[in-house]
Amino acid sequence: MPLSVQETEIKNPPVSRPPLDPHLKALENEAIHIFREVAAEFENPVMLYSIGKDSSVLLHLARKAFFPGRLPFPLLHIDTTWKFKEMIEFRDQIAEKYDLDLVVHTNRRGRDENITPFTHGSAFYTDVMKTEALRQALDAGGYDAAFGGARRDEEASRAKERIYSFRTPDHKWDPRNQRPELWNVYNGMVRKGESVRAFPLSNWTEVDIWRYIQAEDIPLVPLYYAAERPYVERDGMMILAADPRLELQPGEEVKHGSIRFRTLGCFPLTGAIRSTASTLDEVISELEIATVSERQGRAIDRDQSGSMEKKKREGYF
Amino acid sequence: MSATATSTVSSATILPFVEAAARGQRDTRPLRLITCGSVDDGKSTLIGRLLWDTKAVKEDQAATLARDSGKQNDLGLPDFALLLDGLQAEREQGITIDVAYRYFATDRRSFIVADTPGHEQYTRNMATGASTADLAVLLADARAGILEQTRRHATIAALMGIKQFVLAVNKVDLVNYDKAIFEKISHEFREFALALGVRQITAIPMSALKGENVVTAATSAMPWYDGPTLIETLELATARSGQTGGFRLPVQRVSRPGESFRGYQGTVAGGSIKPGDSVVVLPAGTVANVKQIVTFDLVRNAAVSGDAITLVLDRNVDVSRGDLIVSIEGQPMTGKAFDAQIVALQPGGIEPGKRYWLKTGSRRQRVSVEPWSQLELKTGAWAAHAGALAMNAIGKVRLSFEEQAVFDTYEQNRTTGAFILIDPDTLNTVAGGMITARRGELGGLYRGDADGQRVVLSLPADLAEQLMASDLFASRRDETEIRRMTAHEATELFANAGSDI
Numbered sequence: 001m002p003l004s005v006q007e008t009e010i011k012n013p014p015v016s017r018p019p020l021d022p023h024l025k026a027l028e029n030e031a032i033h034i035f036r037e038v039a040a041e042f043e044n045p046v047m048l049y050s051i052g053k054d055s056s057v058l059l060h061l062a063r064k065a066f067f068p069g070r071l072p073f074p075l076l077h078i079d080t081t082w083k084f085k086e087m088i089e090f091r092d093q094i095a096e097k098y099d100l101d102l103v104v105h106t107n108r109r110g111r112d113e114n115i116t117p118f119t120h121g122s123a124f125y126t127d128v129m130k131t132e133a134l135r136q137a138l139d140a141g142g143y144d145a146a147f148g149g150a151r152r153d154e155e156a157s158r159a160k161e162r163i164y165s166f167r168t169p170d171h172k173w174d175p176r177n178q179r180p181e182l183w184n185v186y187n188g189m190v191r192k193g194e195s196v197r198a199f200p201l202s203n204w205t206e207v208d209i210w211r212y213i214q215a216e217d218i219p220l221v222p223l224y225y226a227a228e229r230p231y232v233e234r235d236g237m238m239i240l241a242a243d244p245r246l247e248l249q250p251g252e253e254v255k256h257g258s259i260r261f262r263t264l265g266c267f268p269l270t271g272a273i274r275s276t277a278s279t280l281d282e283v284i285s286e287l288e289i290a291t292v293s294e295r296q297g298r299a300i301d302r303d304q305s306g307s308m309e310k311k312k313r314e315g316y317f
Numbered sequence: 318m319s320a321t322a323t324s325t326v327s328s329a330t331i332l333p334f335v336e337a338a339a340r341g342q343r344d345t346r347p348l349r350l351i352t353c354g355s356v357d358d359g360k361s362t363l364i365g366r367l368l369w370d371t372k373a374v375k376e377d378q379a380a381t382l383a384r385d386s387g388k389q390n391d392l393g394l395p396d397f398a399l400l401l402d403g404l405q406a407e408r409e410q411g412i413t414i415d416v417a418y419r420y421f422a423t424d425r426r427s428f429i430v431a432d433t434p435g436h437e438q439y440t441r442n443m444a445t446g447a448s449t450a451d452l453a454v455l456l457a458d459a460r461a462g463i464l465e466q467t468r469r470h471a472t473i474a475a476l477m478g479i480k481q482f483v484l485a486v487n488k489v490d491l492v493n494y495d496k497a498i499f500e501k502i503s504h505e506f507r508e509f510a511l512a513l514g515v516r517q518i519t520a521i522p523m524s525a526l527k528g529e530n531v532v533t534a535a536t537s538a539m540p541w542y543d544g545p546t547l548i549e550t551l552e553l554a555t556a557r558s559g560q561t562g563g564f565r566l567p568v569q570r571v572s573r574p575g576e577s578f579r580g581y582q583g584t585v586a587g588g589s590i591k592p593g594d595s596v597v598v599l600p601a602g603t604v605a606n607v608k609q610i611v612t613f614d615l616v617r618n619a620a621v622s623g624d625a626i627t628l629v630l631d632r633n634v635d636v637s638r639g640d641l642i643v644s645i646e647g648q649p650m651t652g653k654a655f656d657a658q659i660v661a662l663q664p665g666g667i668e669p670g671k672r673y674w675l676k677t678g679s680r681r682q683r684v685s686v687e688p689w690s691q692l693e694l695k696t697g698a699w700a701a702h703a704g705a706l707a708m709n710a711i712g713k714v715r716l717s718f719e720e721q722a723v724f725d726t727y728e729q730n731r732t733t734g735a736f737i738l739i740d741p742d743t744l745n746t747v748a749g750g751m752i753t754a755r756r757g758e759l760g761g762l763y764r765g766d767a768d769g770q771r772v773v774l775s776l777p778a779d780l781a782e783q784l785m786a787s788d789l790f791a792s793r794r795d796e797t798e799i800r801r802m803t804a805h806e807a808t809e810l811f812a813n814a815g816s817d818i
Contacts, residue, residue: 017614022345023346026346029624032584036582037679039570063613066582068574069572069573070574153419159418160417160418178415180441180444180662180737180746180749181445181746182445182448183735184449184732187739187744187746190744202418203418203420205420208427
């Protein structure tokens with residue numbers, strides 16, 4: 001709906017924040033530039049929204065990029081049906097609060113065949129419920145560009161990925177034949193069926209994300225903050241024991257402790273960490289002295305070395 | 318000059334770094350740097366060392382490393398190279414085949430490193446990494462000195478507009494921390510870099526493997542060296558220098574959320590702007606005044622280079638994506654013919670006369686490219702070359718547009734002077750380029766807005782051949798320009814040229 005004249009007469013917001021430090025400002029400017037460039041060059045972009053902290057930052061930057069207008073593209077959430085309950089609640093609140101076009105997709109085949117992380121193993125489950133589901137949704141929407149919140153510091157194969165990452169019509173990524181990317185001049189020319197994944201957060205680190213969330217007061221799923229929660233220890237991970245579909249195996253018991261999550265995905269595959277950091281300040285100070293990377297809690301990255309590259313070649317985001 | 322360079326070489330920091338710090342104007346923007354060196358200079362080890370000593374590598378990553386490599390170096394540290402060569406193909410081949418981006422930070426500043434391949438056939442990747450870098454770290458093995466590859470990388474880095482060099486003389490432990498060897502290598506490099514027009518040069522003796530003078534000073538091993546460590550040098554370097562000239566806003570998109578609002582969205586590529594300033598919309602040449610600078614957070618009273626903004630003008634003018642909004646003073650060059658230097662990035666090279674897509678800022682237009690000179694990376698000399706440019710070649714070319722194009726020189730502005738070429742058949746990015754000058758409307762005749770005196774001659778073909786065969790002519794071939802035409806065409810050209818020649 002077009003905004004009225006009064007609404008578009010821009011006024012200073014009631015709460016003014018201190019200016020961003022130059023480092024975060026530079027990262028923000030770069031991300032906004034990428035958002036605008038993709039929105040202008042592609043016919044039918046979409047933004048992948050995973051509800052996590054990186055997605056929350058991505059959404060915030062998108063709103064900034066297109067202000068005072070609405071986002072000129074929908075958000076796409078791949079719902080594996082195994083997400084944390086708090087994530088889905090948060091997603092729906094945010095969509096309403098910011099007046100977003102939200103597309104939610106679940107792989108019907110996987111659901112009908114009852115493919116779960118418990119019965120089929122993390123690799124196969126991820127392939128069907130995430131990778132295949134994503135391909136289905138992108139094909140169905142006919143999107144020629146998809147924004148993602150991936151960062152180059154996350155994982156070795158991502159370190160070499162372009163900001164505009166080219167995909168073949170069957171969503172394959174060829175790491176050996178990436179288009180060169182010079183300055184901030186992006187090549188957005190694709191043929192019908194081909195697409196790009198665009199990564200505005202490429203140059204951000206985990207600490208940058210948290211400091212930006214703090215500086216910009218960005219709302220997050222509460223699971224990022226420590227609280228007394230029930231959990232089960234399995235395969236060296238602490239799994240949240242709040243979903244009735246989690247069946248205890250022999251010898252397992254539900255314990256309680258102050259835990260939080262550094263990343264959020266499917267609850268059976270996402271390990272918690274012991275923490276008492278219940279506020280943003282505490283999370284950041286905990287992070288600054290952390291000695292393990294955030295993806296350590298992700299089961300899917302540990303299957304084998306180079307497993308992310310393999311998944312990405314097959315179309316995983 | 319050479320005498321002073323030799324005498325100060327052991328503390329080789331060039332003054333501007335120090336001055337900036339002394340004035341308390343420490344640049345806290347992230348510093349983008351590129352690392353380059355020959356295959357065995359220890360580049361991956363150096364970056365691994367930087368990440369390790371600034372604690373950017375976490376325990377689980379180190380554990381994965383230890384598991385993958387099954388080996389450690391003799392200091393009990395993981396094999397740093399494996400940390401960087403993230404792609405499986407690279408692990409298998411043991412080489413770095415693509416640009417990788419790395420992140421680390423100190424208490425003072427954060428850094429983005431473009432780690433680029435050392436192999437000659439990947440020169441194009443080095444150019445890619447260099448395009449966004451503020452500073453280049455060039456590695457040299459203390460045992461081998463400055464190699465052809467080092468010169469090649471320094472040449473490309475300078476060409477891509479990098480004004481700050483650090484020479485990392487690595488593996489000094491293997492030459493017994495010999496000061497004389499370090500000074501000899503630094504001196505040789507300094508002479509070479511100065512000739513390339515780079516004046517901020519810091520030479521540092523180090524052992525990346527042992528971590529000496531990378532993050533931690535090595536005063537006991539090298540008491541003779543009183544200069545900065547690598548990390549100190551990087552902390553004091555300047556981000557993004559060299560945007561001179563007036564205000565530049567390449568328009569990315571027009572925001573029209575409602576009938577009454579019309580804003581032009583883009584990232585300021587030079588200069589600054591405030592409400593009330595008069596601007597020109599190029600290429601049309603329409604004039605308007607700035608009414609508002611809108612961002613999500615607040616209506617701003619000024620915007621500077623680097624800011625992503627939405628600009629509202631005081632009147633309805635025709636502005637669309639690809640246009641350039643500029644200040645009235647210090648406008649960029651507008652025309653249909655420009656001179657540029659390009660790096661060929663793809664196996665197909667660059668074909669003379671072919672129509673490519675050119676993208677600069679947010680504008681894309683058709684262009685044909687005529688190479689006329691090529692850089693010989695071995696010697697650093699430009700040689701006449703009229704044919705195709707092969708992959709990894711660096712050439713001087715003429716660009717001819719069908720419609721008006723707008724540029725600054727790359728020297729003046731690293732955004733509005735830079736472009737990529739896209740092959741219309743493959744849609745791949747086939748070259749990166751930098752504008753050096755605008756050409757006169759007559760195409761073949763140099764107007765001389767870039768350099769001084771020029772004479773246009775019309776000669777009989779046989780006399781011209783004799784002249785061109787002379788050594789004197791050959792040595793300055795890249796300064797000349799030749800068009801073959803009939804006597805009648807020449808007469809007409811002269812008659813129509815007017816004051817241009």
